Amino acid sequence: MNLDQIKVYSKMGWDYFINKRLDVSLWQQFKSLSKISYRHLTNKVTIIDSSDFKASYDMAAECFDQWNERMGIVSDKIVDLDYIASNSRPWNFLDFGCGTGYVTSNLMKAIGHDEYKITGIDLSTNMIEICKNRIKDERVNFLNVDGIEHLKEAPDAHYDGVFCTWALEYVPQDPFFTNIHRALKPHGQLALAVSKRGTIIEVESCIMEILAEYPDMVKGVLDISCFLPESLEELKKKVGKYGFTPVKMEDGFVELSFDTPEEMLDWLLNTGDIAGAMQMFTDADFFKKQVVEKIRSKLCKNGKYTTYQTYVYGIFAKQ
Numbered sequence: 001m002n003l004d005q006i007k008v009y010s011k012m013g014w015d016y017f018i019n020k021r022l023d024v025s026l027w028q029q030f031k032s033l034s035k036i037s038y039r040h041l042t043n044k045v046t047i048i049d050s051s052d053f054k055a056s057y058d059m060a061a062e063c064f065d066q067w068n069e070r071m072g073i074v075s076d077k078i079v080d081l082d083y084i085a086s087n088s089r090p091w092n093f094l095d096f097g098c099g100t101g102y103v104t105s106n107l108m109k110a111i112g113h114d115e116y117k118i119t120g121i122d123l124s125t126n127m128i129e130i131c132k133n134r135i136k137d138e139r140v141n142f143l144n145v146d147g148i149e150h151l152k153e154a155p156d157a158h159y160d161g162v163f164c165t166w167a168l169e170y171v172p173q174d175p176f177f178t179n180i181h182r183a184l185k186p187h188g189q190l191a192l193a194v195s196k197r198g199t200i201i202e203v204e205s206c207i208m209e210i211l212a213e214y215p216d217m218v219k220g221v222l223d224i225s226c227f228l229p230e231s232l233e234e235l236k237k238k239v240g241k242y243g244f245t246p247v248k249m250e251d252g253f254v255e256l257s258f259d260t261p262e263e264m265l266d267w268l269l270n271t272g273d274i275a276g277a278m279q280m281f282t283d284a285d286f287f288k289k290q291v292v293e294k295i296r297s298k299l300c301k302n303g304k305y306t307t308y309q310t311y312v313y314g315i316f317a318k319q
């Protein structure tokens with residue numbers, strides 16, 4: 001276990017078991033944390049990593065469009081029409097973590113002329129397959145690669161714009177921002193939509209309670225929350241450190257309401273919204289059953305099961 005893993009783990013223990021108000025006793029939380037920590041230190045509990053996210057999104061790919069039925073209204077705001085209209089040169093865009101191609105399709109519609117090139121990259125083989133079947137256009141190229149590896153290989157001043165919707169939390173931040181800054185042309189734009197730390201906190205606390213109640217069913221630990229910005233200001237500061245200035249930013253939330261706990265769980269799994277969470281447990285069916293029961297007992301509001309996706313989006317220009 002290296003230092004980063006220890007940092008991730010201790011942050012997770014702190015956040016998940018101490019700071020959050022869980023419906024399990026502090027003593028139970030402490031006992032569970034010690035148990036999982038011990039197994040973690042003896043390498044019997046692993047860290048959820050990009051191979052688990054790939055597995056989650058490969059599973060989600062077929063139904064993933066459900067995400068954009070609810071969250072597409074946010075992704076739509078990062079296509080800056082003024083920027084696209086401002087220049088007649090051929091555009092060269094990158095859609096990082098392109099999923100099933102939602103942003104790429106919107107860009108193709110928005111550009112409105114023939115001279116462009118878009119590269120869509122995604123770690124999930126099944127996501128990329130869907131893109132390739134849906135968008136057959138010689139100006140658009142889809143690659144099934146790790147986005148960070150792709151960025152590292154990208155030439156300097158290559159792209160006019162990089163778009164990344166809902167994928168920032170899965171990647172190491174320093175190589176992401178450094179390489180995008182390098183690979184963008186002067187005044188090129190980076191457009192981001194990202195969940196805020198504490199997004200779907202209602203669901204997260206259900207999962208934390210299951211972790212605390214069933215430590216013996218835990219085989220891995222996950223913490224992506226440290227990559228999520230706490231606020232608009234935090235994102236602005238972070239992106240600013242890498243040499244970007246904001247052109248437009250906004251934060252908000254989308255209410256996610258479902259008629260049944262099962263529908264809520266299906267949505268969370270089908271959209272990858274809890275990517276990696278199922279992989280923390282030794283038994284996927286056990287995990288699903290427990291989550292449904294927690295949702296049923298904790299998240300019912302006016303006959304609906306509700307949680308909130310909180311987000312920040314921003315368009316930033318390379319200085």
Ligand SMILES: C[S@@+](CC[C@H](N)C(=O)[O-])C[C@H]1O[C@@H](n2cnc3c(N)ncnc32)[C@H](O)[C@@H]1O
Pocket residue numbers: 050053054057067068075096097098099100101102103121122123124127145146147148164165166167170171271272
């Ligand atoms: C929530 S989806 C968003 C998809 C798309 N951007 C959209 O808005 O519809 C996150 C995507 O990031 C991809 N992803 C995760 N880690 C990645 C990485 N290291 N490189 C490239 N893609 C990655 C996942 O496979 C998934 O398709």
